[in-house]
Amino acid sequence: DQQVKQNSPSLSVQEGRISILNCDYTNSMFDYFLWYKKYPAEGPTFLISISSIKDKNEDGRFTVFLNKSAKHLSLHIVPSQPGDSAVYFCAASKGNTPLVFGKGTRLSVIA
Amino acid sequence: GAGVSQSPSNKVTEKGKDVELRCDPISGHTALYWYRQRLGQGLEFLIYFQGNSAPDKSGLPSDRFSAERTGESVSTLTIQRTQQEDSAVYLCASSSDGYREPQHFGDGTRLSIL
Numbered sequence: 001d002q003q004v005k006q007n008s009p010s011l012s013v014q015e016g017r018i019s020i021l022n023c024d025y026t027n028s029m030f031d032y033f034l035w036y037k038k039y040p041a042e043g044p045t046f047l048i049s050i051s052s053i054k055d056k057n058e059d060g061r062f063t064v065f066l067n068k069s070a071k072h073l074s075l076h077i078v079p080s081q082p083g084d085s086a087v088y089f090c091a092a093s094k095g096n097t098p099l100v101f102g103k104g105t106r107l108s109v110i111a
Numbered sequence: 112g113a114g115v116s117q118s119p120s121n122k123v124t125e126k127g128k129d130v131e132l133r134c135d136p137i138s139g140h141t142a143l144y145w146y147r148q149r150l151g152q153g154l155e156f157l158i159y160f161q162g163n164s165a166p167d168k169s170g171l172p173s174d175r176f177s178a179e180r181t182g183e184s185v186s187t188l189t190i191q192r193t194q195q196e197d198s199a200v201y202l203c204a205s206s207s208d209g210y211r212e213p214q215h216f217g218d219g220t221r222l223s224i225l
Binding site: 004032034042044046049089096098099100101 | 115144146151152153154155156159167169170202204209210211213214215216217218219
């Protein structure tokens with residue numbers, strides 16, 4: 001049973017526009033959420049995190065929104081750049097337990 | 112180097128053989144994690160080390176899998192009597208503390224079982 005779901009396997013966005021990557025979770029006990037970015041043949045790189053006490057966290061072009069009632073979070077990238085093309089993983093955890101990862105969404109930013 | 116280093120980067124072996132994968136974490140990072148990523152799947156947690164102890168081994172899929180860490184540094188993941196379903200990318204990560212700190216990943220070992 002997948003506790004963290006990224007229902008869009010891929011997304012294409014024009015350069016300069018907004019990219020919105022979505023993630024749904026089923027476990028209401030999750031209280032910490034992260035986004036990682038992965039280029040081919042490289043390990044994932046941490047992007048941004050959010051605690052369940054917040055509903056928004058921003059870092060430069062990246063903003064993560066958390067909607068606890070809907071058990072949904074999203075990553076917004078504005079403006080999108082070709083270098084943002086990668087696979088994005090959403091991850092969640094509760095308390096001091098291992099991260100649970102989604103299957104990832106492949107973002108392609110088209111110049 | 113400053114990052115997490117994994118070796119080998121690729122390993123091809125025959126079914127039934129044992130394999131050993133190595134991870135050198137970032138210096139000073141007390142926490143170390145092993146994950147597995149099968150094709151088209153997310154990262155699957157295998158084991159977590161805090162120092163040289165493994166308080167969480169809940170993700171190891173069978174007793175063919177084991178891991179150790181020495182000197183609060185290098186870790187090795189051993190898979191005995193490999194099976195074709197063990198084919199995956201094995202990723203190691205380290206962090207300065209437990210699960211709540213951002214994890215820094217190595218580039219992984221791509222394991223292919225023939």
